[in-house]
Amino acid sequence: MLKHLAGRLAEALVALLLMSLVIFLLSRVIGDPVALLLSDSATEADRQMLIAQLGLDQPGWRQYLTFLGNALKGDFGQSVTAGREDALHLVLSRLPASLSLAGIALLFTLVVGILLGVLAAVTRGTVADLAVRLLALLGQSAPSFWLGIMLIYLFAVKLGWLPTSGFGGAVYYVLPALTLGLFTLAAITRLVRASMLEALGSEYVKLARIKGVSEWAVVLRHALGNSLIPVVTFMGTFFATMITGAVVVETVFAWPGIGRLAYESIMARDFPVIQTVVLVITAFFILANLIVDLLYLAIDPRMRARS
Amino acid sequence: MTDPLLSIRDLTVRVGKRADAPSILDKVSLDLMPGETLGLVGESGSGKSTLGMSVLRLTSPTLTAGTTGRIAWKGDDILTMPNRKLRHIRGEEISMILQDPMASLNPVQSIGTQLQEALRRGGKRNLSAAAEAALSEVNIPSPAERLRAFPHQMSGGMRQRIVSAIGLAQDPELLICDEPTTALDATIQYQFLELLKALRAAHHMAMLFITHDFGVVARICDRVAVMYAGRIVETGPVAEIFARPAHPYTKALLASVPSTGHAPHRLPVIEGAPPAVGHRPEGCPFHPRCAAASAHCRQAPPRTELRPGHTLNCWHPQEHPHEIA
Numbered sequence: 001m002l003k004h005l006a007g008r009l010a011e012a013l014v015a016l017l018l019m020s021l022v023i024f025l026l027s028r029v030i031g032d033p034v035a036l037l038l039s040d041s042a043t044e045a046d047r048q049m050l051i052a053q054l055g056l057d058q059p060g061w062r063q064y065l066t067f068l069g070n071a072l073k074g075d076f077g078q079s080v081t082a083g084r085e086d087a088l089h090l091v092l093s094r095l096p097a098s099l100s101l102a103g104i105a106l107l108f109t110l111v112v113g114i115l116l117g118v119l120a121a122v123t124r125g126t127v128a129d130l131a132v133r134l135l136a137l138l139g140q141s142a143p144s145f146w147l148g149i150m151l152i153y154l155f156a157v158k159l160g161w162l163p164t165s166g167f168g169g170a171v172y173y174v175l176p177a178l179t180l181g182l183f184t185l186a187a188i189t190r191l192v193r194a195s196m197l198e199a200l201g202s203e204y205v206k207l208a209r210i211k212g213v214s215e216w217a218v219v220l221r222h223a224l225g226n227s228l229i230p231v232v233t234f235m236g237t238f239f240a241t242m243i244t245g246a247v248v249v250e251t252v253f254a255w256p257g258i259g260r261l262a263y264e265s266i267m268a269r270d271f272p273v274i275q276t277v278v279l280v281i282t283a284f285f286i287l288a289n290l291i292v293d294l295l296y297l298a299i300d301p302r303m304r305a306r307s
Numbered sequence: 308m309t310d311p312l313l314s315i316r317d318l319t320v321r322v323g324k325r326a327d328a329p330s331i332l333d334k335v336s337l338d339l340m341p342g343e344t345l346g347l348v349g350e351s352g353s354g355k356s357t358l359g360m361s362v363l364r365l366t367s368p369t370l371t372a373g374t375t376g377r378i379a380w381k382g383d384d385i386l387t388m389p390n391r392k393l394r395h396i397r398g399e400e401i402s403m404i405l406q407d408p409m410a411s412l413n414p415v416q417s418i419g420t421q422l423q424e425a426l427r428r429g430g431k432r433n434l435s436a437a438a439e440a441a442l443s444e445v446n447i448p449s450p451a452e453r454l455r456a457f458p459h460q461m462s463g464g465m466r467q468r469i470v471s472a473i474g475l476a477q478d479p480e481l482l483i484c485d486e487p488t489t490a491l492d493a494t495i496q497y498q499f500l501e502l503l504k505a506l507r508a509a510h511h512m513a514m515l516f517i518t519h520d521f522g523v524v525a526r527i528c529d530r531v532a533v534m535y536a537g538r539i540v541e542t543g544p545v546a547e548i549f550a551r552p553a554h555p556y557t558k559a560l561l562a563s564v565p566s567t568g569h570a571p572h573r574l575p576v577i578e579g580a581p582p583a584v585g586h587r588p589e590g591c592p593f594h595p596r597c598a599a600a601s602a603h604c605r606q607a608p609p610r611t612e613l614r615p616g617h618t619l620n621c622w623h624p625q626e627h628p629h630e631i632a
């Protein structure tokens with residue numbers, strides 16, 4: 001078990017390293033940092049001086065090592081925008097807003113998705129089942145920016161119940177969390193419904209019924225545990241969906257998180273910040289997958305045996 | 308005469324509610340006396356498992372919706388009784404060992420959890436001691452250790468015995484065994500059959516024993532019912548059926564049993580294949596494959612009683628004694 005975890009950690013480090021290389025290469029290919037940093041009135045001499053200062057006259061591998069060494073020290077360079085803020089500092093300051101939004105969206109998504117999936121499965125073929133399936137289908141086909149705008153229009157503009165955008169107390173979370181979570185919510189609902197139906201038709205559920213166990217216990221004690229295994233499997237994908245969704249949702253709702261920071265820094269061609277955002281997101285993604293691994297071990301004894 | 312423990316009348320199971328939906332079971336009737344073991348024999352697809360599961364209302368929702376007839380347990384109809392009452396019959400009075408022992412245990416729960424769930428419903432107090440005793444009864448070595456294990460850590464024979472222990476945990480009066488030996492290899496099959504006989508005696512149980520193997524029938528059953536295409540075509544005491552099978556299908560099945568008494572796994576006994584659900588012919592469903600068939604056989608044959616306790620559905624009973632072909 002410990003060996004398994006150590007293995008996963010090593011994999012994670014390799015993944016991070018690879019990601020840093022990709023980021024490094026991309027930033028060299030996409031933009032010319034010198035052109036970005038120089039003012040229009042700069043002379044050729046200024047230009048050469050800046051190249052030397054940034055180390056761009058060095059061979060590529062040298063530049064990468066420098067980049068890596070700086071990154072390890074927490075130095076990702078400075079934002080090229082007027083404030084010249086430290087890139088890592090900037091990204092980290094935006095992190096809490098994103099994490100709290102994603103955390104709430106994920107929690108809400110899991111709880112409601114599992115409930116709806118179970119409900120649909122146990123009422124299979126009835127109106128309740130049909131309604132849940134229809135909602136799930138809509139949730140998976142609606143683009144999140146459109147959904148966000150519709151929700152703002154209905155609840156904020158028309159009804160005036162919730163703020164249109166911005167960051168603040170609990171009420172500010174409702175619409176962005178809904179928008180961010182709805183696709184995943186629909187996906188989890190469908191997944192749980194399908195795997196619950198499979199479990200409810202299984203032989204071990206029949207054996208539970210043979211024992212005379214109540215229908216509640218059959219559903220909660222026997223079918224549910226097994227049908228959560230595929231949810232855990234897809235958890236990594238759900239995280240990815242949320243991260244990409246965060247860029248759109250935070251932009252639509254003017255949410256001061258790293259999703260919007262990513263959007264802004266791309267618009268401003270602010271490479272140091274883009275690089276940092278991508279690396280931080282990658283680190284979180286890897287961490288999330290490690291957590292999924294642990295969840296797997298907790299829920300499925302067959303995995304415990306294998307590792 | 309005592310009343311039957313289980314009395315099934317005209318049990319018909321269709322795939323769905325509609326009256327013209329294809330049927331898996333067609334007007335099945337049988338009686339089971341207290342303490343008696345009735346064998347249910349037939350080729351794959353004849354509806355044996357569906358019959359066994361119907362007794363505990365375990366068939367899928369489509370099939371339960373299409374179930375008609377009467378399954379009387381000590382006089383009460385299982386098909387119409389409220390769920391709450393049924394729950395107390397399940398496990399406590401009627402229990403079942405399912406056909407697939409590998410899939411019958413919950414993969415994410417320990418053996419102990421699954422066994423104790425049954426024991427608790429059976430009113431046992433000291434659950435861990437009772438669980439160890441239950442595993443010892445089915446000859447599982449070092450039971451305390453096994454209770455902490457998970458299903459995937461055990462062999463097929465071991466799982467089969469654990470499933471049996473769960474089935475017996477509430478001391479039922481009837482145990483339905485659905486091909487309990489098919490998944491096991493030959494020597495373990497024999498051991499397991501002997502174990503079941505010992506358990507039957509210790510718990511004073513009646514048994515409904517589903518198998519496609521006449522060798523197994525000879526070892527453990529008192530009476531046998533032969534099924535073909537969703538119908539019971541012949542019933543009688545085991546000795547009588549072995550000595551004087553009267554239905555052409557029973558005769559053909561018996562003729563194909565090798566003298567070792569062990570039928571191979573899924574033996575193609577008779578020329579042709581049994582008709583699939585939805586494609587069963589009118590009249591006697593066996594007529595396309597039957598050597599004795601006549602024009603009569605396009606009408607459904609009535610049930611007749613040849614001798615006391617020996618009934619069959621056939622226009623042309625084969626009265627002469629069975630000869631090994």
Ligand SMILES: Nc1ncnc2c1ncn2[C@@H]1O[C@H](COP(=O)(O)OP(=O)(O)OP(=O)(O)O)[C@@H](O)[C@H]1O
Nearest residue numbers: 322331350351352353354355356357358367370584
């Ligand atoms: N839920 C269902 N819907 C439709 N058809 C079904 C359903 N359950 C069973 N059947 C069909 O009913 C027939 C009888 O099935 P059953 O499992 O009772 O046969 P069996 O005699 O137990 O066969 P085996 O020896 O292979 O176990 C089969 O043809 C099967 O395909």
Ligand code: SF4
Nearest residue numbers: 591594597604621622
């Ligand atoms: S009724 Fe006719 S077809 Fe059917 S088993 Fe008897 S002889 Fe054969």
Ligand SMILES: [Mg+2]
Nearest residue numbers: 355356357406
């Ligand atoms: Mg079967």
